Amino acid sequence: MSGPWAFLTVAVGGGIGAAARFWVADTITTRRRSAMPRGTIAVNVLGSFLVGVITGLVLTVGTDAFEPWRLFLATGICGGFTTFSTATVESVTLARGGHPLRALANTLGTLAATVPAVAAGIGVVVMWA
Template sequence: MTGPLAFLLVAVGGGVGAAARFVVADAIRARRTTALPWGTVTVNAVGSLVIGVVAGLVLTVGADGGGLESWRLLLATGLCGGFTTFSTATVEAVTQLRGGRPGRALATTAANLLLSLAAVALGLGIVLLLA
């Protein structure tokens, strides 16, 4: 799908995702006092889980099957694209490095990468198991 409808689906999903990321990450940051940025790690893992589920549905049903292409654009590209944030995770790790905390920077990077990969695999696995 291309054109104005695809653009609108991605734009709406992205706007909602970015606003949701702000609320969720900020709420987690306000409650946690640990050295790692768990708000960013959480939104990246949750968004990756949703992307894994959507990808699993596309793999099992096909992108055009049952109107999944619209849902893929809205949820995976738009919502999760706005919700997850590789750039913020990178800035947080670099800030920790510049602050003389290389261990925290490595832990932040590892948590984002490993939890996000595991979440995508879990989402895919759930859908493929149920298919």
């Protein structure tokens, strides 16, 4: 899949993912005030797990058969849902606000949680296949 349909597929998925990110992160942040940006961490870990699941499906089903869904779900929805740029801005904000250890914990914690989340998503699909 390429061209205008691929663009539209990613654009629609990205809009859905961004709206979902706003809702999930905002819900977590307003329910539980914290010095750490828990909402952003949660969406990045969940989104990374889902990208892993989608990647696992691509590896087991095949790229050609799953390509439109991969574009819509992984590139579109999960791409709009996850937000590593916001995580970076939040780390810089923490550091500039006099909390360098929290900034470091946010940066390293995000990486330490999201990479295994992708692996876990792939592992779940591979185990079921």
